[in-house]
Amino acid sequence: MIYCRRLDSGMQIIGAVLTIHGNALAGIAVSDGRTWTFTRDDGSFSLRTVPGRPVWARRPNGWTGRWWQHPAAGEPVLFQLHPSRTGSDPQPPSAPSGELRFAHITDTHVSAIDGDPSQAVELAARYGDQTDTTSGLHHALRTAADHGAAFAVITGDLTDHGTPEEFRRVLDSLAAAPLPVEIVPGNHDHYGHRHQPHPSDTPHGGGFLGAATLTRYEQAMGPRWWSADLAGVHLLALDWFSAWCAIDDTDQQRFIITDLATRTPGLPVVVLTHDQPDHDTLELIRYSAAPDSLLAVLSGHWHADAQRNVGGCHLLSTPAASFGGLDWSPPQLRLITLTPGLRTMDLRHDTIPALPKPPRSPTTSRADAPASPRTTSHSIGAHQHLGTLATIAGTVIAPSTDTHGAGHLTRLHPSNTGSNDSRVDVLWTVRAADDPITGVLAGHDQILACSHAGTLTALAPATGAPHWTRHLPHRQRRRLLATPILTAAGRLIVGDVGGVTCLDLDTGDIAWHRDQLGQVDTLLTYGTGLATDRLAVLPLGGPTPGLTALDLRDGTITWTDPPGTPPPSSSLVAIDGTDALLLRTAGPTLERLNLSTGQTRWRTTLTGRFSTAAPLVTDEAIVLVTGDGIAHRLDPDHGGILDRQHLHGLRPAYGPYRSTGTGAPTTAVHTPLGPMIVLLDGSIWQLDSPAGPLLVGDVAAPVTTQPVLLGSNTLVVLSTDAVVHLLDINATATRPMLAGPASRSAS
Incomplete structure (x- = not known):
């Protein structure tokens, strides 16, 4: 008899992992995320756990099926697995031989709230348009399958409110999906206590993201962290938010060590997590996985695109699937293609729209008018999101991103613009960073490129040759969207709430660095600041500190926004020498303020x-x-x-x-x-x-x-x-x- 026996210190599980034909599967890891065991030759196992905690079998390569359960005293605990689509290779027949393609989807925010938008947790209450996120999830999964994905992973915020009804909608969508789907929770999946409180709720955590309760997710969706071998890679799935709330961070670190020490030797590791792990956790994973084995960390949370390669590991954050991102990225998913190499696995990735394209119609009903008068166009790369253009001596400096995600700068010289024989000459193109360029400056006989991850490169205007390159701290978590400030003294001020650095434009030498000005989270720093003769004033995201003035001499904070002030959403614009204009998210509102003191002159609520x-x-x-x-x-x-x-x-x-x-x-x-x-x-x-x-x-x-x-x-x-x-x-x-x-x- 396969059963669970309740003990004083928990519950002893006696069970088995078998094929659907009843054959034993030996050597399979079974865990509740904290304790571990392995099946015997006859497929049986014994595991000590606690009531209410899901127990799961680590699926070996080429097997899938019923891999987790909620054990209960006196009831059978049987995991039945069967071969996946084509044995050890789940790729659809259309995939090239030896190549694996899967889809990364995130932040689906399936919602059962169809009425009052004020019940929404996030900024949807202010910006939202009642987007049908359940339909968006269906479209994303269909799009993934249509593009040849063998399976999809969804890295958290499956739901918007973490209620049983929303989990049911997600499960219905996954059951109807045209491909297998793997999931991990996000912070919104642990917010059920906010919307349907229960006397047994004991939320833990706090701060900008609030507290978490865990039982609703576990009861509906299963394990919050788990692992599996799938198509030649080892998936390591984590619950980022419960660790962030310090509920089980130590338990998850122990899980990482044990899991990676017992995984199939040689398999590269792909981590699934709602947000990128902190530095210590990432280093623990890297160390436990063995050199060169950590292939990628897939995440979301920020509703913004981020892609970088640190030490051979791809750190990829994908925008939301059903609505636009906070960085103006469209609803999208990421296709990831893995190809075995001689020594390592090669990874390629590209984002594609997750929703159907809206019907294309002219901007107005003007049948006779051309789309654009006397326009000359020239392609310079694969794509470009955000960033700025700059001009110098009658030429244009333009950023672009290649198919591998690297940032380039191109200097263009237009000739005879507006005439029938107009053309554009490319003077030079250089690779300026390993990730997209989001800021371009021209001044002091230098061209400066600033990347999303904080790589600064100064180039010679004539040739594009690099003068110097600097990498700002905390590269794995940087999300720089704004162009640096160039002061009258030739200094650069660049950064966000995670840290601000002052550099010499001519040499790249760092004059000072101010670390961690506030809690780093999902409110991005959108705009460029202004410099006075003694201050650098920056419209930082948040949740804190918002608008912040730093002393140009050493980075000391002079003043910040009062607590509770809505975050800035634009660059600062100088007016009348001593003042500046700034747009804020709430309303939105426009305000005029004094740069020296931060005192507001006036504030006006706008429409739109x-x-x-x-x-x-x-x-x-x-x-x-x-x-x-x-x-x-x-x-x-x-x-x-x-x-x-x-x-x-x-x-x-x-x-x-x-x-x-x-x-x-x-x-x-x-x-x-x-x-x-x-x-x-x-x-x-x-x-x-x-x-x-x-x-x-x-x-x-x-x-x-x-x-x-x-x-x-x-x-x-x-x-x-x-x-x-x-x-x-x-x-x-x-x-x-x-x-x-x-x-x-x-x-």
Whole structure:
């Protein structure tokens, strides 16, 4: 008889691991995540555990089936496994021989809340559009299968509220999935006590992310950490949030040591976790896996794309599957392809859209008008997300990302822009970092590239030859989106809430470094700061400290936002010498503040969705555009709204926590015709036309990189497919109107 026997110190499990035909599987590891045993020759095992804790069998390569259970006293505990799709190789027939492809999906946030959005835990209450995340999960799994994935992994935040109903919806989706799916929990999966509290709840943890309860996930979904051998790799699955809450961090570290010491020798290790592990845990995994065996760590949590290679290990964070990311990334999943090499496993990866593409329609109903007047386009890479363009001596410096995720800079020289024989000459292209470039500066006879992971490279403008390269600390957790500050004294100020560094632009020497200005979590630092004669003022993400002033001499904090202040979402914009303008997430709101003290002069609530587009100061007003294309003009002295105008006919796109609408990730640009802005959907608008905002161009692709004006008549736009577009704005002054005047509403 296979049974569980309750003991004073817990429960003794007596069971077996068999094939579906009743044959014994010997040497199979069985665990509850804390205690371990191995099956005997007849497939039997004995394990001491505690009531309520799931027990699981570590699936050997080529086997799947019923691999975990909730043991109960007096009931059989039997794990029955069967060969996977094609024995030891689960690849679909379409895959090249020896190659494994699987999909990384994350942050599906399946929700049973269809009414009051204020019940949402995250910023969806502010930004959300009631996206159907259950449907989004179905689409993501179907997309993965259609692209040849043998299986999918979902790295946490399966649900939005962690309730039994949401877990049921996830299980229904997984049961109907066209491919096998492996899962681990995220912080939202441990929030059930917030929404359906029970007297037995004992939440643990705290801070910005709150506390966790664990039983709801375990009862519905099974083990919170586990391992398996699958298609030639060893999957090591962890519960990042319960460890973050210090509930079971020691238990999981012991699990890592035991599991990796007993795994099948030679298998490379792929870690599944909701967020990237802390430094000590990552080093423990690396050490326990043996040299060169840690292949990848797959995570999510930030709702933002991140990819880097540290010591041969791929650290990959994928955006959310059903709605746009906080870094303006579209809903997507990551395809990972593994190919056995002579000594190691080769890993390639690429992100693809997770949702069906919205129907393509013109921005307006203009059948006769060309998409964009006198535009010259030139491809420079595979893709480019975020970042900035720079100009120097009549040329453009543009970032791009190659198919391996490395960041490049290209110097382009346009000729005869606006004429029929216009062209673009490439002066040079250099690889500037191992990860995407998100900031470009030109000054002091240097070109500076700053990467997402904190690699700074100074280049010679004439040739692109590197002068110096520096790697900022904490590379595995860096997410730098903003261009560094260049001070009048030739110093660079670069960083985020995880640390700020001051360097000499000429030499790259570090003058000072200020570490850990606040708790590092998912509120990104979107904007670039400003420097006065004595301060560097940075719009840091959070949750703390927000807007922060550092002494330029040594990095000492001079002042910060008061606790509870909504985080900044844009760059600081100077006004009248002593003040600055800043957009904040709540509202959104625009404020004017004194740079020396941080004192707020005025604060105005705007209309529209989340935006990272900084305001633009003109001779007459402050101009900015919020999400869904709502243009505002404000009085600089008191912040009063002079008028609001809706830009009509925008194409469906996405935005943070949204799968609809469009947004303004980039700031308007000064031109001789007045401010122009490029929206996320690629439409280009002249904001100060006498007839109201006019559509003057369309690159027909998403844009998240900050455009720039070259000379006095060329607007340079870089779309996410890494195509540089040069628009002759002089032609827009005489061409027929492409769209009727935007609707106007009084303040």
